[in-house]
Amino acid sequence: MSALLDLVRPDLRDFAGYKSARSEALRGDVWLNANESAWANPADAQGHSRRYPDPQPPALRARLADVYGVGPDQLLIGRGSDEAIDLLVRALCVPGQDAIVVTPPVFGMYVVCARLQGARIIQVPLVDGDAGLAADLDAIGEAALGQGAKLVFLCSPSNPAGSAIPLDGIVALAGALEGRALVVVDEAYGEFADGASATTLLDAHANVVVLRTLSKAHALAAARIGVVIGDTELIAVLQRCQAPYPVPTPCAELALAGLSDPALAQTRERVAVVRRERERLLYALGGLPGVRRVYPSQGNYLLVRFDDPGRAFRALLSAGVVVRDQRAAPQLGDALRITIGSPEQNDRVIAALDAREQAA
Structure with missing residues (x-):
C-alpha cells in the first residue's frame, strides 16, 4: 500500500462501494438490468432520460482532463466542488479523531463537511497585511503536524479575500506534510488568477489535490459540474465512496458543449x-x-x-x-x-x- 493510501480511513482502503448497473461493461440492445422504464417520459423528446447516466461520462471526463492538463484517471467528476470537498473529508477523516485545517475567513463548505463527518476543525486565520489577507503557510504546517490534520484546505484565490497562494509555498507545505496530510488547493476561481495552476505540482507531489469547477468562469453554475484532481490511487478511492450516478445526462451534455473550442474562446474573452x-x-x-x-x-x-x-x-x-x-x-x-x-x-x-x- 502506498503512503498516500495510508491517509485514507482504514475501513475504506479496501471499500468496494456500490456497483451500479451502469458501471458494468456489458453490451446489448435490450437493457433489462437496471429496472428502468421501457418507455420514455412524454416530456423527454429524445427518450434519453429513462436510462441512468454513466457514473463518469467518458467524453466529458476526457474533455475536462484535456482542459486541465491531466490524465482522465487523475480526475473525478462530481456535483460541483462541494461534493469533492465532502468526499475528501469522508474518505480520509475518522469521525471524532482526525482533523482538517481551514484558513478563515474562507469558503464555509470545508467546515460544514467536517462537522457533518465529525472531524475536528483547526483554524489558522488569514493574516491581514499590506498586501491583503494572506495565508500563513508556516503556521498552517505547524498546526497540521501538531494537531493531527489529515486535510489542509487552501482556497486560492481565496474566497472572499481574493488572495492567491504562490506555488512555491504550496510545494514547501506539501513537502512538510508528505505522508501526514493532503494539501487540497481549491481553485474555483483559478481562471481569473495570474499564476499557474497547482495541477502542475501533481506529478512531483502525490499529496497535492486540486479542485476545479465550471460554475464560475465557465458560466455553468446550474449544471453543478466540479472535479477533484489528484493521484490516480486517491481518485479511485473517492470514486468508490461516491454515490451512484453523480452526473445527470443533461448536465454532462451541457458541460461538454460548454467546453467546446468556440465556447472556451468565449470563456477566455469573458475572463x-x-x-x-x-x-x-x-x-x-x-x-x-x-x-x-x-x-x-x-x-x-x-x-x-x-x-x-x-x-x-x-x-x-x-x-x-x-x-x-x-x-x-x-x-x-x-x-x-x-x-x-x-x-x-x-x-x-x-x-x-x-x-x-x-x-x-
Whole structure:
C-alpha cells in the first residue's frame, strides 16, 4: 500500500462501494438490468432520460482532463466542488479523531463537511497585511503536524479575500506534510488568477489535490459540474465512496458543449473582461468616501471594507444590486464582497455607493 493510501480511513482502503448497473461493461440492445422504464417520459423528446447516466461520462471526463492538463484517471467528476470537498473529508477523516485545517475567513463548505463527518476543525486565520489577507503557510504546517490534520484546505484565490497562494509555498507545505496530510488547493476561481495552476505540482507531489469547477468562469453554475484532481490511487478511492450516478445526462451534455473550442474562446474573452473590470472597480471604489479598504483580488470579486457597511448594503439593495454581506465572517465585521459584473452592472455599483455618500 502506498503512503498516500495510508491517509485514507482504514475501513475504506479496501471499500468496494456500490456497483451500479451502469458501471458494468456489458453490451446489448435490450437493457433489462437496471429496472428502468421501457418507455420514455412524454416530456423527454429524445427518450434519453429513462436510462441512468454513466457514473463518469467518458467524453466529458476526457474533455475536462484535456482542459486541465491531466490524465482522465487523475480526475473525478462530481456535483460541483462541494461534493469533492465532502468526499475528501469522508474518505480520509475518522469521525471524532482526525482533523482538517481551514484558513478563515474562507469558503464555509470545508467546515460544514467536517462537522457533518465529525472531524475536528483547526483554524489558522488569514493574516491581514499590506498586501491583503494572506495565508500563513508556516503556521498552517505547524498546526497540521501538531494537531493531527489529515486535510489542509487552501482556497486560492481565496474566497472572499481574493488572495492567491504562490506555488512555491504550496510545494514547501506539501513537502512538510508528505505522508501526514493532503494539501487540497481549491481553485474555483483559478481562471481569473495570474499564476499557474497547482495541477502542475501533481506529478512531483502525490499529496497535492486540486479542485476545479465550471460554475464560475465557465458560466455553468446550474449544471453543478466540479472535479477533484489528484493521484490516480486517491481518485479511485473517492470514486468508490461516491454515490451512484453523480452526473445527470443533461448536465454532462451541457458541460461538454460548454467546453467546446468556440465556447472556451468565449470563456477566455469573458475572463479578460472580468479582469479589466476588476481593476477598474478596485480603483473606483477605493476613491469613494466611506470606503475604508478595497482588497486586491485574483478572483472575480472584490472584498471591500466600509465605515458603515450596513448603510452601503442598503444603498446597493435600493439600487437593485445584491452583494454578499460578510459581516458575520471572522475579521470581516465591516466588509461586503462584490462580484465583478458586466461594465454596466459595475457602473450601477459605483453609482449606488457614490449616491449614498452624496445623500449623507
